[in-house]
Amino acid sequence: MKKSILLSFILLLITGCGIKTDLYSEKPKGQINTELTQSEPSTKENVMENIDPAKFENLVAEHRGAKIKTSLGEIQVEFFGADSPQTVNNFLNLAKQGFYDGTRFHRVISDFMIQGGDPNSKSDDWSIHGMGGPNYRFADEFNSQKLVRGSLAMANSGPDTNGSQFFIVTAESTPWLDGRHTNFGKVVQGMDVVAKIEGVNKNQNDHPLEDVTIESIELVK
Template identity: 65%
Template sequence: MNKGRAHWIIFIIIILGSLGAIFGYKIAMKSENKISKDASVKSLGYTGNPMAVMKTNMGEIKLELFAKDAPETVGNFIKLSREKFYDGTRFHRVIKGFMIQGGDPNSKDDDWSNDGIGGPGYAFKDEINPNKIIKGVLAMANAGPDTNGSQFFIVTAESAPWLDGKHTVFGKVVEGMDAVDSIENVATDKSKNDHPVKNVTVESVTIVD
């Protein structure tokens, strides 16, 4: 193998690795690549797009959930919300001009060292759909293909085309983008994986039937 080709292969490996780790999210449990049957949005009785109200200590965010485009992902989000899984979690990673990330149960305490590696205890497959990674969309954070759990992110960049097709988009902000903007602008510690210096807490997530 010539040196030029070897350098290109190494470069590609580095780029792919960076994309996989871009959200600092690693699965800290055995990946089962399945989801409980009762978590499908269809089995939960929804025919249209459900709405969710995420109450944070920096304001409310109203989300439209894309039941048709990502039925299993939406079902999982509804199930976890109803179980109050997200209550008390924090937005543990914030990158201005890019996204705000939350949904990790490990973030409920003041130990930042394990924030970003928690989940619900299972993983499930991607539901890649035509929706693009653009400002205001709600998407699943992951550690690679089919490693979805509970962590999500809301996009604050105008677009992030390099992530299209790599993350399941399952909703969008319909009200409360001002709250998202406020969260995006909090002070962060870059040496701690862009963790907010002050807690940004999800107080509750309510599904609007």
């Protein structure tokens, strides 16, 4: 598995390096704006963190979950390692390297989801939040797991454009996202913390008006 994971990352690193994309998640049906929503292109250069996926360890077999420690409390997640091994391994390696430490939840939509994982969000320039990621992209790993309340999934800008950004679903179900975003885990403890993040005041672009930061992520065996 290790060789196949690394090969997939290397191939997508070669084909995707330098591509600048805006991360999106569709808003839930029934809201005023039901079409695909996408950030306005930034006039500033996207921050692409220099990460070498060829050096990733195979951490899937030894870690079943993680504790995401935020400024509003702790969220514990359990991974679907058998269903989405490449996606889980990506998250584990980035978390182990401290990639997510200091990032903010930059997009929050009530009754839909909370989104984070962008290294750009460490900046106080909100205009570039949601525009960043590592210097590679990797393929989707769709599975039979439905995107429902508590699901942990990858944000993307289209097919096979996964990087570092992720979201946690707060709606009861989001069937229109199935087959479009890789579901790679679920919240097993801390949905009250997710609700606190969901409840913060936001601006018209769904950006929280107060910082909600990922302080650290602890891997769980």
